[in-house]
Amino acid sequence: MDVSAAMEKMSLKGAGKCLVCKGSCSGLQPHSWRKACMACGCSTVDHAPESDLEDDQRMGRLFGDSPCSHLTAKVKGGGGLRMYKRNRMIVTNPVVSRKDPTFITTTYDWAPAGLNQKLAMQYMELLPESQRPVSGTEGALERRRQLLRQLPVYDQDPMKCQSLGSQEEVCTMILFVKQFKQEVLGVGEVALPGEGGALKEAAAQRMAKEVKDHSHKTDAVQDQNQSATSGTTSSAVNGTNDKTEYVSKY
Known part of the structure; x- marks a missing residue:
């Protein structure tokens, strides 16, 4: 089994659990054209895989060939496949008490890249508590739903966009995707006032x-080509001179 097939199998393992129906849904059964599950009727964005592999693959495709490509990493043996380097943040705070010291650990599924923890925490504190991407909370699930709505795969992959009717439209979309990756993607930045x-x-x-x-x-x-061309021309000239000298003798 090649790497891409193995990764696809991993992403499907345990996938399809409905976050709304919980245990009543047998698993995601995507409709042929609606964004809904045929088993429970809930939206496909309400069904999440056990791991983050599928999401990281999608984000890796989005960030590839863009100024944000440094946020991804090539998959060894993946044929050019890139994976998003998810920026998790773990915060440990001590609990003050008279007994033995204890600590509360909070894991964020995502944090802005390139920030120290102090500035990242300032950013998180500005978000409503219900929207903070803390692992296992509704805030983390809602962030994933937003990404699926805002970054559908058919917006960046012409092969997933079924409404394209000709090769000309496919080429136009490829150019459009390339343009927005270079000019629009990743323009947001988290910084203190005056430090952006x-x-x-x-x-x-x-x-x-x-x-x-x-x-x-x-x-x-180009230098190698010029050197090779110069060598060939020199040999041809020398051969011509030798021939001329030979003929002149007779």
Whole structure:
């Protein structure tokens, strides 16, 4: 079994549990065209897999070939498949009491990338408590529902968009996806007032480095081609001179 097939099997294992019906749903049975489960009638966004693998694959496809590609990692042997490097945050707070010290650990399924824990916690505290992505809470589930609604797979993959009627429309969508990845994706930033812009500057530096590296590789290839062409021309000229000298003798 290849890597991609194994990962798909892992993502389907235990998948389909309805978060609304709980145990009354036998598992997600997607409708052929509606965004609903045929078993319980609930929306597909209310059905979640046991692991985050499927979500991380989808986010990896979204962030690939964009200024946010550093938030992903290549899957070894995955044929170019990229996975989202989920930025979880674990906060441990001591409980003050007269007895032995105890600690309360809170795990966030997601936190803004590139922030220290202090600033990340300031961000979380500004969110309504019911919307904080704490693992196992309604806030974490609601964040996942929002992502599924805002980032459906057919918005970034022409093969999943059934309404495209011609190859021209497919090519147009590919160009559109490429454009929004380069110009729109990842423009948001978490920062204190007056301290923004660091994320955008870092992305610009990464893009400049990639362009520079590509330019160096192109120049190297051109130099090799020119050297090969010069060698071939020199050999041809020498061969012509030798022939001319030979003929002149007779």
